[in-house]
Amino acid sequence: MTGLASAPPITIPPAVDLRPADYIRLARALERAGDETGLVPLKVAVLSSHSLGFVQPFLAVEAARIGFRVSSYVGAFGQFEQELLANDSALYRFAPDALVLALRPEDVDPDAVVRYHGPGGPRFAALAADLPERLGRLVEAFRARSDAPVLVANFAPPAALPFGAFDAHLAASLGYALDGLNRAVRDAVAARANAYVWDYAGLVRACGAAEWTDPRLWALARIAVAARHQPAAARHLARSLAAVRRPPAKCLVLDLDNTLWGGVIGDDGLSGIQLGDDYPGNVFKSFQRSVLGLADRGILLAVVSKNDHAVVQQAFREHPEMLITWEQLAAVRINWEPKSGNIRAVAAELNLGADALVLFDDNPVERAEVRANAPEVGVIEVPPQPTGYVRALWESAYFDQTTLSDEDRGRAEMYGRERQRRALQQGFASPEAFLASLAMVAQVGELDDTTRERVAQLVGKTNQFNLTTRRHSAAALAELAAAPDAVVGWLRLRDRFGDQGLVAVGILRRDGRRAEVDTFLMSCRVMNRRVEQAMMAFLVEHARRLGCDELAGEYVRTARNGMVEQLYAELGFEAEPGQPQRYRLDLRRGDVAWPPVIRREDAEPRPEAPSPP
């Protein structure tokens, strides 16, 4: 145990065992325990067109379940514009870490919804034309006063659509119009920095629109969510808040026996395990397909299993129903050692923090061993019935991400190739000979529209190979790139095994004759390949182009970036006397040369240093 809290930890029982009174009691206990809970504090402000005060105890408990201690401020319903536009409002005095904006068209204009096929139609059209940008402007008003992320609820269909059963068949229906409105809301919200759609419509759909609202609660208190759905609403909101406040997990660590297939391969043999198109094998095949669905958006897959290596490899290579291939696994540990140690070894092999790994294992004893001995690793609570696996995987909030890049889509393959590279490396006499054999080509350039999303993603999530860990938003990066005194550079790498994508970012700011490294980071998967030297050489060139004769930089220590502590020194910078962790390179005498093992391609013409006067 690493916790120092003196009070016993507050355990949150499964939601099915909790009644409203339990939620209220637990929320109070969490509030009282404060920092002793060991949870990450998060101040959440909620502004809405309907009464959301009920959500507070549910949100506190459901957020605690996934690691946050939420204290919340819920504005009076229908007051959000006043709150957002006044500098001294209760909202800004609360100083939220996140803001939730939840507005319903029927609260703005009930006739526009209920009487859609009469006088409401044109009114809905007017509202729909205005609402997305109005929400966008509200986000901007908040942004002018706070950097906190904003979640904007989209619009759920009402319990009863005015055209009735065939609403979905009619193009001129409210349901059809709401779908279009939700796309417009998405576009307006996503165009604003650090703002995200809260999928309220998806929540209502998943729970059932027909019984979402209890008409008694609506009539008495303008509460739009029935008691039975209040915990689910809070859980969904907590999950969405978590996704915008912390990076997603990066690797799913899988057990094999009774997880990826039914039965025990060591006992039952290749032909005896359950995996196929009929029950019970179809249950495991469905689970494998869902796992691949995660891999498709960039989650790495690893296997940690107490088994015989050769038997397992044969199963992956030869079982005709196996959907996950051996080559898709980024790391494999098949032995009889404790899983906690094996999972940490996988993390080290993949250059990830162990807190970026999540275990899915049917065996409660193994889960408990990992929780006890590697508490930083995420552990999904797997239900005893395999038919519940898929749902358990989706409901675990670990892999929620807010962006999707081409790098994400190709990541599983990329790591498969990395395993091949590691195998190749063993045959070379020197590291240089190995690097030369990779036939690396790096493209370098400055930020533009096509690279902005990926650069922002790297800036937002790179923890280890990162000198300053400054989390600039996409909007801030675009602003920097447009400034005459700054350069936002990036590097894309490919080699004989394939495309690694955009893997490094370097940002310069000029101050007179001196340029400062604002940001310098790289994806760990291209470590030890001189890529950092290439990226720095690019910055050196640009510093010269800007007329600087000195390049300075700082190492800002975090809990995660110890690996780059010596990076400036390794690249030839001198320590600044008397200024710990500050380094400088005299550009009149020193240089960082482009590494010969990497061929260079420029996205734009190469910058030229001004000729000496």
Next chain:
Amino acid sequence: MSAIEHRLREVFASVFGVDAGRLSAGASPASIPEWDSVSHIQLFLAIEAEFGTEFDPDEIAGLAAFGAIQQRLEAGT
């Protein structure tokens, strides 16, 4: 004390953070500062979940004392 009264005291204690043993039949929004319009609804939802019953909207709007709610629960629907 009836089983119903005991369970109702526990619900009150959870919702308002008050001592279950010190509730009188006359306990009301006037005597419990935490009993406001938001927690009033929370109270009735908590009671409904605890007792597996459902109140009419008129009852939710009108019942505003411990003793009155207890009587209503003991009388059934």
